[in-house]
Amino acid sequence: MDPFNNFSGLVVPLDRSNVDTDAIIPKQFLKSIKRSGFGPNLFDEWRYLDRGEPGVDCAGRPLNEEFILNEARYQGASILLARENFGCGSSREHAPWALEDYGFKVIIAPSYADIFFNNCFKNGIWPIVLPAEVMDGLFELASRDEPMQIEVDLKAQQLVVGDAIIDVEIDSFRKHCLINGLDDIGLTLQHVDDIKAYEAQRRQQAPWLFT
Amino acid sequence: MAAKTFYDKLWDAHVVRYDDDGTALLYIDRQLIHEVTSPQAFEGLRIAGRSPWRSEANLATPDHNVPTTDLEKGITDPVARLQVETLDNNCDEFGITEFKRGDLRQGIVHVVGPEQGATLPGMTVVCGDSHTSTHGASGALAFGIGTSEVEHVLATQCLIQKKSKSMLVQVDGELSAGVDAKDLALAIIGKMGTAGGTGYVIEFGGEAVRALSVEGRMTLCNMTIEAGARSGIVAVDQKTIDYMQGRPYAPQGDHWPLAVEWWNTLHSDEGAEFDKVVTLDGASIKPQVTWGTSPEMVVAVDSTIPDPAQESDPVKADGMRRALEYMGLEAGMAICDIKPDVVFIGSCTNSRIEDLRDAAKVAEGRKVASTIKQALVVPGSGLVKAQAEKEGLDKIFIEAGFEWREPGCSMCLAMNADKLEPGERCASTSNRNFEGRQGQGGRTHLVGPAMAAAAAITGHFVDVRSL
Ligand code: SF4
Numbered sequence: 001m002d003p004f005n006n007f008s009g010l011v012v013p014l015d016r017s018n019v020d021t022d023a024i025i026p027k028q029f030l031k032s033i034k035r036s037g038f039g040p041n042l043f044d045e046w047r048y049l050d051r052g053e054p055g056v057d058c059a060g061r062p063l064n065e066e067f068i069l070n071e072a073r074y075q076g077a078s079i080l081l082a083r084e085n086f087g088c089g090s091s092r093e094h095a096p097w098a099l100e101d102y103g104f105k106v107i108i109a110p111s112y113a114d115i116f117f118n119n120c121f122k123n124g125i126w127p128i129v130l131p132a133e134v135m136d137g138l139f140e141l142a143s144r145d146e147p148m149q150i151e152v153d154l155k156a157q158q159l160v161v162g163d164a165i166i167d168v169e170i171d172s173f174r175k176h177c178l179i180n181g182l183d184d185i186g187l188t189l190q191h192v193d194d195i196k197a198y199e200a201q202r203r204q205q206a207p208w209l210f211t
Numbered sequence: 212m213a214a215k216t217f218y219d220k221l222w223d224a225h226v227v228r229y230d231d232d233g234t235a236l237l238y239i240d241r242q243l244i245h246e247v248t249s250p251q252a253f254e255g256l257r258i259a260g261r262s263p264w265r266s267e268a269n270l271a272t273p274d275h276n277v278p279t280t281d282l283e284k285g286i287t288d289p290v291a292r293l294q295v296e297t298l299d300n301n302c303d304e305f306g307i308t309e310f311k312r313g314d315l316r317q318g319i320v321h322v323v324g325p326e327q328g329a330t331l332p333g334m335t336v337v338c339g340d341s342h343t344s345t346h347g348a349s350g351a352l353a354f355g356i357g358t359s360e361v362e363h364v365l366a367t368q369c370l371i372q373k374k375s376k377s378m379l380v381q382v383d384g385e386l387s388a389g390v391d392a393k394d395l396a397l398a399i400i401g402k403m404g405t406a407g408g409t410g411y412v413i414e415f416g417g418e419a420v421r422a423l424s425v426e427g428r429m430t431l432c433n434m435t436i437e438a439g440a441r442s443g444i445v446a447v448d449q450k451t452i453d454y455m456q457g458r459p460y461a462p463q464g465d466h467w468p469l470a471v472e473w474w475n476t477l478h479s480d481e482g483a484e485f486d487k488v489v490t491l492d493g494a495s496i497k498p499q500v501t502w503g504t505s506p507e508m509v510v511a512v513d514s515t516i517p518d519p520a521q522e523s524d525p526v527k528a529d530g531m532r533r534a535l536e537y538m539g540l541e542a543g544m545a546i547c548d549i550k551p552d553v554v555f556i557g558s559c560t561n562s563r564i565e566d567l568r569d570a571a572k573v574a575e576g577r578k579v580a581s582t583i584k585q586a587l588v589v590p591g592s593g594l595v596k597a598q599a600e601k602e603g604l605d606k607i608f609i610e611a612g613f614e615w616r617e618p619g620c621s622m623c624l625a626m627n628a629d630k631l632e633p634g635e636r637c638a639s640t641s642n643r644n645f646e647g648r649q650g651q652g653g654r655t656h657l658v659g660p661a662m663a664a665a666a667a668i669t670g671h672f673v674d675v676r677s678l
Binding site for chain 2: 017018020022023026027028030031032033034035045051054055083084085088089090091092093096111113114115118119122123171172173184185187188189191194195198199202205206207208209211
């Protein structure tokens with residue numbers, strides 16, 4: 001995983017609540033055995049007028065001009081504004097893979113589905129939670145003709161929007177992993193002795209778990 | 212000693228270590244694996260030169276992509292075939308037991324796990340699939356994980372976790388006859404909302420839950436994720452223990468009494484405190500039907516579709532309008548006037564033997580309405596299918612005009628050939644009615660198995676109790 005660096009990015013507002021993982025990446029793309037290349041099919045059913053199929057080049061497909069991601073002013077966006085319960089539905093990690101592959105590094109929403117939220121961190125995406133009132137303000141700014149940029153500072157846990165600074169909460173362990181691009185498995189394997197000790201004791205208590 | 216919740220007990224028994232900030236390394240007893248969320252995890256292992264920590268703690272079976280007809284033709288979709296073959300190869304390479312296609316034990320992971328006794332009381336169970344919550348009915352702490360975590364469990368047998376808050380959903384009173392676990396699950400989601408359980412582990416308790424069979428509890432726990440919670444659990448009782456006895460992966464010989472002794476402690480202590488308690492009156496619950504594109508958009512079968520104009524929350528009202536438009540329905544319409552085109556009985560929510568019996572009871576001696584284009588029954592596993600055939604349920608279904616299929620996820624998520632055409636309306640026993648879930652443009656109404664069969668017979672939704 002690449003370390004998460006501070007950056008300034010264009011913001012696109014997706015004004016829908018309960019956006020589920022089927023909408024983020026429709027299931028026909030789950031048949032892939034790879035973890036990259038999902039970006040062109042992000043929000044496929046909303047983004048295109050025809051039906052997307054794996055292996056089909058998206059460059060020639062008819063775009064749904066009304067879908068916000070297709071508007072000229074939002075091209076190159078790396079920050080996604082969303083409404084409550086974003087990423088609900090399945091546990092598929094294809095959803096953050098698609099968001100990341102498209103170029104999103106940060107999502108800002110009032111709430112997320114639990115598994116999706118976790119999966120974001122494991123893929124170098126920072127899912128930020130902000131109160132609904134603050135979200136309303138951001139949606140307003142991002143919807144103007146001249147959309148906004150946000151400066152994202154993970155180290156300082158801050159978003160800079162014009163003259164305003166928004167403080168953001170993040171779990172310290174997750175922050176540490178994002179900043180350093182740390183792989184969870186490597187971290188856990190530092191505790192091999194603890195795992196073995198646990199197993200030895202557990203084998204005594206509940207031997208049927210080890211047959 | 213302070214009174215503990217059942218969740219506390221499951222959690223405490225599996226903590227390997229705590230970090231300074233309270234993050235735990237949690238030991239995982241069982242990982243279930245299927246073809247969709249595992250290829251990238253195995254690839255990750257291979258790239259890092261790692262091997263599974265305990266191969267035997269994993270159990271695999273393909274389900275999402277497998278065809279449910281013409282098995283002898285194999286999987287004709289090349290992309291799906293590659294994914295299933297990749298699972299086969301990965302399991303062979305890493306020494307993981309897999310119930311491959313053609314094995315009688317193959318089926319939907321969440322049906323196969325309990326059926327084999329591979330998911331036992333007191334275990335921690337994970338799978339790269341959100342409906343892993345199903346296994347909470349066995350008295351296990353079970354939750355869905357993403358692919359990175361699948362790899363993490365393969366490599367370390369552990370997960371990095373923070374403890375959730377605890378919620379008790381207490382259903383007092385008795386469910387009336389003809390109201391099943393699915394109706395209960397939908398009624399709970401209707402009350403709590405799809406985000407109501409976010410951040411919690413839900414323990415289901417109360418008279419109505421105790422009265423459910425272990426299979427019924429699976430239906431209930433299965434849909435915990437639709438209430439936003441990752442895990443749902445039901446305390447172990449004699450029914451749970453009886454259910455486990457004699458299953459292939461259940462404890463044998465001397466281990467059995469040892470296991471039972473511990474399992475008998477797996478319930479919340481008297482006076483244990485929950486972070487939140489929700490109570491429902493079981494006796495007042497009627498058969499449920501969803502009308503929208505989120506499981507919380509649900510009403511009793513004798514109601515009408517709610518009016519967005521009456522909703523005070525503008526975001527919610529907007530969601531309702533969008534859902535009605537997608538579903539091709541009008542506010543105020545009676546649920547019983549809705550006519551499905553397709554009926555699907557299956558999925559990890561409702562494809563166990565009891566579900567098929569419930570549906571067959573309704574179908575017996577009746578015919579599928581002529582307006583129904585397709586009515587599918589898809590058993591959850593090869594063993595469920597065999598048992599149903601032993602009981603003659605297949606004949607009842609076939610005579611009534613249903614198609615009797617091979618096990619798999621099928622039209623629950625339409626990754627194989629079983630899918631809705633745009634605009635088609637389905638009475639489905641699955642768990643998600645999201646836009647496009649059962650096929651692009653498809654419209655899903657979630658119901659229990661008896662209600663689905665009743666809709667197939669009459670051609671519209673109907674209170675199964677009136678048949
Ligand atoms: S039956 Fe449906 S919900 Fe269950 S595991 Fe299969 S696809 Fe997922």
